[in-house]
Amino acid sequence: MFSKNIQQKIAFHIFRLLSFSILGVLVWILGFIIYNGIQVINWEFITAFPKEGMTEGGIFPAIIGTIYLVIGSMMFAVPLGIMSAIYISEYASNQKWVKFIRIMTNNLASIPSIVFGLFGMALFVHTFGFGDSILAGSLTLGILIIPLVIRTTEEALKAVPESYRLGSIALGATKFQTIKNVVFPIAFPNIMTGIILSVGRVSGETAPILFTVAAYFLPKLPQSIFDQAMALPYHLYVIATSGTDIEASKPIAYGTAFVLISIVLIINLLAGWIRRYFEKQNPK
Amino acid sequence: MKILERLLEGMFKMSSAITSIVILLIIIFLFKEGFGLFRSPVVEKGYGLYINSKNPVTDLNPTQIKQIFDGEIENWNEIGGKDESIYLLRFDEIFSIYSDEELGENYQFLPQKLNNIISENSNIIAFFPKKFMPEISSPTKEIANKNIGIPDFIYGKEWLPTTTPSPLFGIIPLVLGTLLVSFLAILIALPFGLGVAIYLSEIANNKVRGMIRPAIELLAGIPSVVYGFFGLVIIVPIVQKMGNISAGETAFTGSLILAIMALPTIISISEDALRNTPLALRESSYALGATQWQTIYKVVIPFASSGISAAIILGIGRAIGETMAVLMVTGNGAVIPHSIFESVRTIPATIAAELGEAPMGGTHYQALFLLGCVLFLFTLVLSIISEIISNKQTSKSA
Structure with missing residues (x-):
């Protein structure tokens, strides 16, 4: 058929086409949401409550609810995840235990988010009696992102050269002093990147909060951690599929999607920026 | 100092078990709730299906019950009974047969009237709250209300979780x-x-x-x-x-x-x-x-x-x-x-x-x-x- 050089040319062109079509898909999705969303976004949209059965007004309570959920889940997942990662990478001497933990962490990461929703409902909402609340939702989301926090922290710690640890110990520092004063500060920017990525994940998750915290509409902001809250992703789901008047509330849906996408974009930029900054500070 | 270090190490070690604990809890809670299904009766709790005691049919599976109440099965001979068309009686239909006076205050005569209807109609199947069937004796018999079986779930071809009298949970x-x-x-x-x-x-x-x-x-x-x-x-x-x-x-x-x-x-x-x-x-x-x-x-x-x-x-x-x-x-x-x-x-x-x-x-x-x-x-x-x-x-x- 063709000579091997022409075959190579054809194949490589196809691969290039496929790769750039991925860019095309991304531009399509982002462009669609940004183009439609930017026409809705204004100060009132960000700071007002929904009006007229979600067809007018803003999404303020959903933004606040998502912020509460992000803070709540991070307060739970970040300390636990970081401590867990420190143990695995700095302390653990029993390789079998480390391997077991790693398998469990991978398995937890592979569990579908709706299963976390079921679990959160059974454990936090019913068994612990928290009811549909910010507390129950935050704990459920926290559990969901622990694997991500552990994995990114572990990688960050592993990237710290062994010679730093040995140097610190040679100077008479204890293991914990070494971790606190040498390993952790160096790994910190990378750990931050992981945490920021987890924030992005948490703010977009819908399935885990369906039955643990999310409310269709609340006339006022949540007053305590035992109150229900509205949340951005759930808000988008509801007004896109089952609002009182789906056509009339479409602009609100575009606006909500725009805010969600902006969070993702900002978080990715921030994470990338920290990573680059860190690489410039510590050239290999 | 040394004690503090030990304490911290213990804390780290404990938190490293978190993912395993969570998986364990997920298994426990999911399976505890889920397997409760196989301890639940086919017909809604508190309700029963009643037929004439001369009817040779003794038990029905969930799909058959659903088909009877949807009118897809119309004759008893399709499910192992005699060649008679099925007479369906739902709870609310009793009020169009008897007036409120005939049923009495607090429906005290309802069980008796129900027994009458069942004895007069050998082809009947009645879906009633259990409290209106205080005694089950001739001419009435209840269809055995077994628990939902694992095969009903695994081999079930229909997912109709809210139909009465018996929902179908076919996966x-x-x-x-x-x-x-x-x-x-x-x-x-x-x-x-x-x-x-x-x-x-x-x-x-x-x-x-x-x-x-x-x-x-x-x-x-x-x-x-x-x-x-x-x-x-x-x-x-x-x-x-x-x-x-x-x-x-x-x-x-x-x-x-x-x-x-x-x-x-x-x-x-x-x-x-x-x-x-x-x-x-x-x-x-x-x-x-x-x-x-x-x-x-x-x-x-x-x-x-x-x-x-x-x-x-x-x-x-x-x-x-x-x-x-x-x-x-x-x-x-x-x-x-x-x-x-x-x-x-x-x-x-x-x-x-x-x-x-x-x-x-x-x-x-x-x-x-x-x-x-x-x-x-x-x-x-x-x-x-x-x-x-x-x-x-x-x-x-x-």
């Missing part, structure tokens, strides 16, 4: 829907993903790579509900027009969206596998006169094959568990799909759509938890398989 349409959507998605995503992975790891220069990588990371970061919204507003109308069908919410629509969502996983894992092919292998191939493309498909891809399979399996796992996007674009018809242009309902979408309406502790609630167990086991098995395969890849590369 087959949901499993087929889930597998159809997921496999189709991977079929679409695989050539794409593999092509991009090859391009990124073998062909692209650093500048292009620096453009496409962040794009893939962004794709992975977009929340699934946004994909669902995009699918609902853009892809659904396109599929509707192209397929010339009445509704664009189909299995195919769901797999298109899922394919986009699975791409980042497939690309990044197979790219890693391709990149880990030792230089010596490539150089030997070039030395034999092979072009770069020949080297890629005769040396690099075969070498990375297990890494690529791990990527595929992980992608399938992602697709099976994806909830919101699928819920929004597949139309959610809980029937066995016959073509890809029909509405389907996946397991996660079923849980998300129905749990809000299922009363806590009821059979429907338990059945949804059981679906959660099935989903959990599916993804667990896939994750373990992909881990075994990728370990093989790592040991080969080392």
Whole structure:
């Protein structure tokens, strides 16, 4: 058929086409949401409550609810995840235990988010009696992102050269002093990147909060951690599929999607920026 | 000082067990609720099905009960009885037969009247609250109300969780829907993903790579509900027009969206596998006169094959568990799909759509938890398989 050089040319062109079509898909999705969303976004949209059965007004309570959920889940997942990662990478001497933990962490990461929703409902909402609340939702989301926090922290710690640890110990520092004063500060920017990525994940998750915290509409902001809250992703789901008047509330849906996408974009930029900054500070 | 260090180490060690504890708790709570289903009766609690004692039928399975009350089975001889047409009597119909006076205050005469009707009609089947049937004796007998069986769940071809008198919890349409959507998605995503992975790891220069990588990371970061919204507003109308069908919410629509969502996983894992092919292998191939493309498909891809399979399996796992996007674009018809242009309902979408309406502790609630167990086991098995395969890849590369 063709000579091997022409075959190579054809194949490589196809691969290039496929790769750039991925860019095309991304531009399509982002462009669609940004183009439609930017026409809705204004100060009132960000700071007002929904009006007229979600067809007018803003999404303020959903933004606040998502912020509460992000803070709540991070307060739970970040300390636990970081401590867990420190143990695995700095302390653990029993390789079998480390391997077991790693398998469990991978398995937890592979569990579908709706299963976390079921679990959160059974454990936090019913068994612990928290009811549909910010507390129950935050704990459920926290559990969901622990694997991500552990994995990114572990990688960050592993990237710290062994010679730093040995140097610190040679100077008479204890293991914990070494971790606190040498390993952790160096790994910190990378750990931050992981945490920021987890924030992005948490703010977009819908399935885990369906039955643990999310409310269709609340006339006022949540007053305590035992109150229900509205949340951005759930808000988008509801007004896109089952609002009182789906056509009339479409602009609100575009606006909500725009805010969600902006969070993702900002978080990715921030994470990338920290990573680059860190690489410039510590050239290999 | 030393004690403090020990304490801290203990604390770290304890937190390292968190993921294992969570998995254990998930198993306990999911399975406890889910398996409650098999301890629940077929007919709603507090209700019974009553027939004439001369009727030879003694028990009915849930599907038969549903078909009787839907009018699909009209004669007793279809279910092992005599050749008589079935006379259905639901609870509220008694009030159109007897006046309130005849039934008495607090319906005290209702049990007696019911007994009368049953004795007069040998072809009757009556669905009544148990409290109105204080004594079960001739001429009335109750149909044995067995517990819901595991076969009813595993082999059941219908998912009708809210029909009375006996809801049907057959998982087959949901499993087929889930597998159809997921496999189709991977079929679409695989050539794409593999092509991009090859391009990124073998062909692209650093500048292009620096453009496409962040794009893939962004794709992975977009929340699934946004994909669902995009699918609902853009892809659904396109599929509707192209397929010339009445509704664009189909299995195919769901797999298109899922394919986009699975791409980042497939690309990044197979790219890693391709990149880990030792230089010596490539150089030997070039030395034999092979072009770069020949080297890629005769040396690099075969070498990375297990890494690529791990990527595929992980992608399938992602697709099976994806909830919101699928819920929004597949139309959610809980029937066995016959073509890809029909509405389907996946397991996660079923849980998300129905749990809000299922009363806590009821059979429907338990059945949804059981679906959660099935989903959990599916993804667990896939994750373990992909881990075994990728370990093989790592040991080969080392």
